[in-house]
Each structure stands twice: as structure tokens, then as C-alpha cells.
Amino acid sequence: MRMKFDILTLFPNMFSSPLRESILGKAIEKGLIQIRTVNIRDFTSDKHQVVDDTPYGGGQGMVMKVEPIARAIESVKAQNPSAWTVYLTPQGKPLHQDLARRLSTQPHLILLCGRYEGVDERVRESLVDEEISIGDYVLTGGELAAMVVIDAVSRFIPGVLGSDRSAEEDSFYNSLLEYPQYTRPPNFRGHCVPEVLLSGNHSAISLWRRKEALRQTSLRRPDLLAKAELTEEDKKLLEEILKENFN
Ligand code: 4FV
Numbered sequence: 001m002r003m004k005f006d007i008l009t010l011f012p013n014m015f016s017s018p019l020r021e022s023i024l025g026k027a028i029e030k031g032l033i034q035i036r037t038v039n040i041r042d043f044t045s046d047k048h049q050v051v052d053d054t055p056y057g058g059g060q061g062m063v064m065k066v067e068p069i070a071r072a073i074e075s076v077k078a079q080n081p082s083a084w085t086v087y088l089t090p091q092g093k094p095l096h097q098d099l100a101r102r103l104s105t106q107p108h109l110i111l112l113c114g115r116y117e118g119v120d121e122r123v124r125e126s127l128v129d130e131e132i133s134i135g136d137y138v139l140t141g142g143e144l145a146a147m148v149v150i151d152a153v154s155r156f157i158p159g160v161l162g163s164d165r166s167a168e169e170d171s172f173y174n175s176l177l178e179y180p181q182y183t184r185p186p187n188f189r190g191h192c193v194p195e196v197l198l199s200g201n202h203s204a205i206s207l208w209r210r211k212e213a214l215r216q217t218s219l220r221r222p223d224l225l226a227k228a229e230l231t232e233e234d235k236k237l238l239e240e241i242l243k244e245n246f247n
Contacts, residue, residue: 003104003157004034005150006076006083007143008069009113010051012037014143024151027160035150040064043071052116061117069112069123076110083108085129088142088149089118092131095149097175099132103149104156111149113142175228177216179209211237 007015015037020028027033041049045067052062077083084106093099103109112119112128124131134145154160182193196208214237217225230238 004108043068064119066120085110087112087128088145092133100152111146115141176213179212
């Protein structure tokens with residue numbers, strides 16, 4: 001399974017290094033993912049290569065023109081009509097692990113990066129399949145959001161995380177936060193690693209990890225706990241945690 005990402009942007013150089021390092025860099029070398037940038041300015045038709053204009057009705061800032069974006073999307077879809085087009089915008093669906101997993105089933109994603117006040121509404125009406133937001137804040141451009149999507153989605157591609165690992169084990173898997181992680185030294189300035197983790201008793205270790213994942217989630221993201229499918233054992237562990245909180 002190979003996944004293709006075509007990134008429509010006015011700043012293709014932003015993608016030169018971040019996606020070439022570490023796990024994603026290796027995934028590209030192994031041909032597991034392919035990342036191409038498409039410069040929207042190359043699809044202007046005037047000699048000044050104008051990509052933005054003032055908003056009808058007045059107001060501050062500039063709006064990205066529809067024609068260059070339409071031609072850019074159509075140039076990619078001419079090679080693959082089934083490519084799925086995503087516009088990164090604060091008005092989009094919040095990105096979360098399940099959405100990233102779903103997007104990873106698409107063999108070819110077109111990621112449209114906005115700039116200025118955003119794109120002409122007719123782009124969203126007729127050229128975009130889905131809108132995604134990486135968070136409730138305003139960026140100067142959609143490029144960083146596109147990188148976040150590529151990173152989160154690529155982790156679901158078999159072989160990207162390395163043979164033994166799968167994104168299925170991650171945080172947010174069945175929507176609990178990760179349990180605490182430790183490594184050598186066993187004692188750092190008097191702060192010791194929990195005994196159970198040094199015990200080699202794997203059932204005790206996984207029970208401890210489940211309990212700590214529940215504790216972290218109840219403390220930091222009770223909203224996630226409300227959505228999690230909890231087993232009877234989980235509920236017993238949560239009672240213990242609540243008792244411990246009051247002792
Ligand atoms: C954004 C976000 C985001 C809005 C105006 C680009 C900027 C500018 N994209 N999640 N948050 N985009 O802030 O995806 O055009």
C-alpha cells in the first residue's frame with residue numbers, strides 16, 4: 001500500500017526539509033509514501049501571476065482567486081480523477097486519530113493550503129471534498145496544517161512505523177491517553193522508576209499501564225474518558241483511582 005500526497009501551495013519550499021527527516025523521510029525513501037508540491041502560482045494566466053485579490057464587499061486582507069486553484073486541482077485530477085481533495089481551514093472538521101486513520105485509506109490525497117484570508121468560497125463549494133482543521137487557532141497559512149495531516153495519516157501506512165509498530169497501539173487508541181513511559185537510569189536524582197516496570201511480570205505491567213492510562217485520561221481529558229469503551233476491569237480501576245485521589 002503506497003500513499004500519494006499532492007500539496008497545493010504558494011510556498012512549496014516549506015515542505016523541503018520537515019518531511020524529509022526521520023520516519024517520514026525513510027517512508028519516502030522506501031516508497032511507502034510519495035509527497036509532491038504543486039505551486040498554485042504556476043496556474044495563473046496573467047504575466048504578473050496574480051493569485052489573490054481584494055474581497056468583494058470590502059474588508060481587510062486578500063482572498064485567494066478561484067481560477068489558479070481550480071486549474072491546479074484539475075491538473076492533478078487529470079492524472080488521477082479519484083484523488084480526494086482536502087482544504088485545511090479553521091472552519092474544517094477537527095483532526096483526530098480516527099479521522100487520520102480514515103484518511104489513510106485514501107490512496108491519493110490533494111491537500112489545499114490557504115493563505116491570506118482564505119480561498120474564494122466557490123473553491124469550497126465545487127472543488128473540495130472535505131475541510132479539516134488542526135485546531136481552533138489561526139495560522140498564517142495551511143502549510144503547517146498540511147504537514148500535520150501528512151504526519152498523522154502516514155503513521156497508519158503499513159511499514160511507515162517500522163515492522164513491529166502499528167499506529168493502532170497509540171495514544172487515543174480506544175481514546176485513552178498514553179501511560180507514563182520510563183527508560184534507564186532506574187534512579188534519577190532519587191526519582192525511581194515504578195518497581196512493577198522492573199519486575200518482568202508482564203500481566204502486572206499491563207495492568208499498571210492500563211490503570212495509569214485511565215488515571216492520566218481522567219485527570220487531563222475527562223471528555224475522552226466519557227467517549228472511551230471501558231471494560232468492567234477499567235471501571236474497577238477507576239474506582240481505585242478515585243479512592244486513591246481522596247486518600
Ligand atoms: C488552519 C487551521 C488555519 C487560516 C487563514 C490559513 C489559516 C489562512 N488550517 N487548521 N487552524 N489556516 O489556521 O487548518 O489562510
